[in-house]
Amino acid sequence: MQICQELSLPSMGCGTWAWGNRLLWGYDESMDAQLQAVFNLCVSNGVTLFDTGDSYGTGRLNGRSESLLGRFSREYLGSGKENICIATKLAAYPWRWTRQSMVSACKSSAKRLGKNVDLVQMHWSTANYAPWQEKGLLDGLADLYEQGLVKGVGLSNYGPKRLKRVHQRFAERGVPIATLQVQYSLLSTYPVTELEVKDVCDQLGIKLIAYSPLALGLLTGKYSEKGPFPKGIRGLLFRQMLPGIRPLLASLREVAQSRNKTMSQVSINWCICKGAIPIPGAKSMEQAKENIGALGWELNSGEIAELDQAAASADKKMVQNIFQTR
Numbered sequence: 252m253q254i255c256q257e258l259s260l261p262s263m264g265c266g267t268w269a270w271g272n273r274l275l276w277g278y279d280e281s282m283d284a285q286l287q288a289v290f291n292l293c294v295s296n297g298v299t300l301f302d303t304g305d306s307y308g309t310g311r312l313n314g315r316s317e318s319l320l321g322r323f324s325r326e327y328l329g330s331g332k333e334n335i336c337i338a339t340k341l342a343a344y345p346w347r348w349t350r351q352s353m354v355s356a357c358k359s360s361a362k363r364l365g366k367n368v369d370l371v372q373m374h375w376s377t378a379n380y381a382p383w384q385e386k387g388l389l390d391g392l393a394d395l396y397e398q399g400l401v402k403g404v405g406l407s408n409y410g411p412k413r414l415k416r417v418h419q420r421f422a423e424r425g426v427p428i429a430t431l432q433v434q435y436s437l438l439s440t441y442p443v444t445e446l447e448v449k450d451v452c453d454q455l456g457i458k459l460i461a462y463s464p465l466a467l468g469l470l471t472g473k474y475s476e477k478g479p480f481p482k483g484i485r486g487l488l489f490r491q492m493l494p495g496i497r498p499l500l501a502s503l504r505e506v507a508q509s510r511n512k513t514m515s516q517v518s519i520n521w522c523i524c525k526g527a528i529p530i531p532g533a534k535s536m537e538q539a540k541e542n543i544g545a546l547g548w549e550l551n552s553g554e555i556a557e558l559d560q561a562a563a564s565a566d567k568k569m570v571q572n573i574f575q576t577r
């Protein structure tokens with residue numbers, strides 16, 4: 252067994268789901284220079300964790316997010332380069348079920364990145380629909396660590412029960428689980444308040460990563476009931492959600508104004524205060540700059556309690572990922 256190098260996890264990361272998705276997010280190649288500038292700005296400000304997935308980018312753009320991250324990290328020459336941590340997620344595709352298929356998938360990701368993956372994560376559990384598939388995938392994930400092909404291993408969309416089981420299984424092989432990634436924001440408190448994954452993570456020494464911390468943009472305050480709405484599925488979702496989250500947005504706005512921060516910054520800071528590592532997706536320099544402004548200060552306990560209460564009484568919540576297990 253190889254000794255894996257240590258993972259370097261900052262208090263905030265950057266998501267790159269949008270970096271390659273034409274259908275959902277309107278990405279096209281003309282955005283690459285801007286995304287590179289976003290990458291550089293993040294790293295030079297200590298935001299050195301980048302989350303991607305081998306399913307990010309469809310059709311002709313297959314693997315695009317990983318390829319871009321590889322290029323950007325190679326070309327980046329500024330400070331913090333040594334701390335860059337690329338976290339990819341391997342999809343539990345139906346045709347992937349042997350342990351070797353996971354090792355091959357991670358090697359393909361490494362090829363796109365032009366370097367080894369730092370943190371490899373199981374994108375989702377197949378427990379809800381094809382439980383027989385999961386054993387091989389998880390064994391493969393642990394093989395990657397044992398073979399020294401990754402610095403760390405993580406899971407995504409796992410609930411506490413499954414997490415404990417996988418932890419036990421990996422512990423028998425001496426493979427630590429570094430991170431668990433769940434949908435966590437003021438509009439998606441379910442994994443923490445109901446499933447109690449944070450408590451389990453703390454018990455097992457696992458860092459919690461909060462994905463979609465801005466609820467796909469809803470918590471930024473830039474979308475209103477009158478529109479305009481983003482194109483496609485997000486637009487439909489926002490139309491349904493906005494009327495039911497008025498009090499939450501009002502509370503967020505109030506806290507933001509009293510702090511001289513933006514609603515995005517308060518939403519991201521709330522995740523950090525809850526002990527999670529948020530990975531907001533930024534597509535432009537303006538968004539990246541704003542999100543970086545969530546670092547270096549902390550909401551106080553009164554503000555957190557006010558936001559918690561507003562979140563708990565929101566009529567609408569984000570739909571949970573269908574793959575989230577218990």
Ligand SMILES: NC(=O)c1ccc[n+]([C@@H]2O[C@H](COP(=O)([O-])OP(=O)(O)OC[C@H]3O[C@@H](n4cnc5c(N)ncnc54)[C@H](OP(=O)(O)O)[C@@H]3O)[C@@H](O)[C@H]2O)c1
Pocket residue numbers: 265266267268269302303340374407408432461462463464465466467468469471473481515530531532533534537538539541542572
């Ligand atoms: N494990 C999983 O199953 C899973 C699932 C989903 C996401 N993720 C990860 O989590 C990352 C982040 O999640 P996400 O992209 O779904 O949602 P998010 O971070 O909640 O929202 C990102 C979107 O919000 C808008 N935005 C970001 N910063 C902004 C700012 N400062 N001001 C105004 N608008 C801003 C942008 O969209 P517009 O400009 O178009 O409004 C951006 O694409 C993903 O990139 C991915 O790495 C993981």
